[in-house]
Amino acid sequence: MIPGPIEFESEVLQCMSVPTLSxxxxxxxxxxxxxLKLLKEVCxxxxxxxxxxxxxxxxxxxxxxxxxVETGDKALVISTGYFGLRFAEILKRYGAEVDILxxxxxxxxxxxxxxxxxxxxxxxxxxFTHVDTSTAVLNDAKSIGDLGKKxxxxxxxxxxxxxxxxxxxxxxxxxDVVLTSSQKAIGVPPGLALLVASKAAIKAFEQRKNPVxxxxxxxxxxxxxMKAYENRQASYFGTPPxxxxxxxxxxxxxxxxxxxxNRFDRHQRAGTAMRAAIKAVGLELLSKNEQTSxxxxxxxxxxxxxxxxxxxxxxxxxxxxxxxxxxxxxxxNYFRIGHMGSVNKAxxxxxxxxxxxxxxxxxxxxxxxxxxxxxxxHF
Ligand code: PMP
Numbered sequence: 001m002i003p004g005p006i007e008f009e010s011e012v013l014q015c016m017s018v019p020t021l022s023x024x025x026x027x028x029x030x031x032x033x034x035x036l037k038l039l040k041e042v043c044x045x046x047x048x049x050x051x052x053x054x055x056x057x058x059x060x061x062x063x064x065x066x067x068x069v070e071t072g073d074k075a076l077v078i079s080t081g082y083f084g085l086r087f088a089e090i091l092k093r094y095g096a097e098v099d100i101l102x103x104x105x106x107x108x109x110x111x112x113x114x115x116x117x118x119x120x121x122x123x124x125x126x127x128f129t130h131v132d133t134s135t136a137v138l139n140d141a142k143s144i145g146d147l148g149k150k151x152x153x154x155x156x157x158x159x160x161x162x163x164x165x166x167x168x169x170x171x172x173x174x175x176d177v178v179l180t181s182s183q184k185a186i187g188v189p190p191g192l193a194l195l196v197a198s199k200a201a202i203k204a205f206e207q208r209k210n211p212v213x214x215x216x217x218x219x220x221x222x223x224x225x226m227k228a229y230e231n232r233q234a235s236y237f238g239t240p241p242x243x244x245x246x247x248x249x250x251x252x253x254x255x256x257x258x259x260x261x262n263r264f265d266r267h268q269r270a271g272t273a274m275r276a277a278i279k280a281v282g283l284e285l286l287s288k289n290e291q292t293s294x295x296x297x298x299x300x301x302x303x304x305x306x307x308x309x310x311x312x313x314x315x316x317x318x319x320x321x322x323x324x325x326x327x328x329x330x331x332x333n334y335f336r337i338g339h340m341g342s343v344n345k346a347x348x349x350x351x352x353x354x355x356x357x358x359x360x361x362x363x364x365x366x367x368x369x370x371x372x373x374x375x376x377x378h379f
Contacts, residue, residue: 001351002323003133003161003297003338004184009254012187015247023242024234031249032229038252040196042163043178045170048196051226054241055193057160057181061090063195064156064177066214067205071095073124076117078109080139081132082326083158094213105330106135106288111143118151125154130162134326136287136299138166145173154201160184164255165296165340167264176201182244185296185340187251191244270339270348271295273378277352277371281359286334296340301333305362308332318354345379
């Protein structure tokens, strides 16, 4: 129950063990074309350009920055934790002049502050982390998209911990880049960088004055490949990770067969239930506000009577693997529970059951079963 890599569906894992097709085999070309199409469906973009490339989420961030930033461009980073600050570092590498609006830990940056900042300078782009995996804070992507449109700023959404778990209407909300990776709510083992760029983002890339300074991530190399696969033609720039892409097609089919609305609702119920359960057993949450708490993971504060390491070890002995804190300054204050992908009622019950048991063993006064009752109420 960590926030990625998650537990994968067996049908997806089976794709990892079939004989590897040639990257120009007609069957694989179809699989690639379907995956590109389904990725756009999940991001709810009809006119965007999808990219599926070997790499991790960080590479997807790197690729967005490398292709959209030129030296001296102004960029605004809206940071709700660890991954916002990472984006700032990446943007600086490509010569951007970066301003950071940093949220108070566990909160979002208020929209009024973002608007005030956008009014004060002419930014080329802004980035925000839809769900920051270090704080379990959920940004209001629609409203940030609206601000991007209003101030004509390219908006880049880091959706590594949100795509296929939290609703994103890329086209409708005017988000220019949605990027993610395979190992979280997308439901595929680590190794894929996934990105959908709007027409405006591609245009901004085409209007660059200087070539992209990152060879592997240069859209000039990848655009013809993605377009070829979309048109069901063979093409080559770098050998695609064939089995991962076979697994991706399978997982995207599972996601779209469930139906996006059903899937987002299920995640929302899991998030609401887990937060309620955590509070019911007497623990506090790092994300301060129900409206801005993510549904893909929960970040509770550690109980005061147990050392953090012993707590994680004890829940592990109860059969549930949880993750420690990620923000360097608060690492020992909180832990994280991932609940995305195929997560179900039984997973949530097992998780809160393990937490309750450990708390009780360490003298907690909560009524045993009160956390589990919250899960049952929501499912
Ligand atoms: N952004 C967010 C929000 C993430 O959660 C992560 C990974 N946990 C990344 C970016 C980086 O992704 P990766 O580890 O796949 O490089």
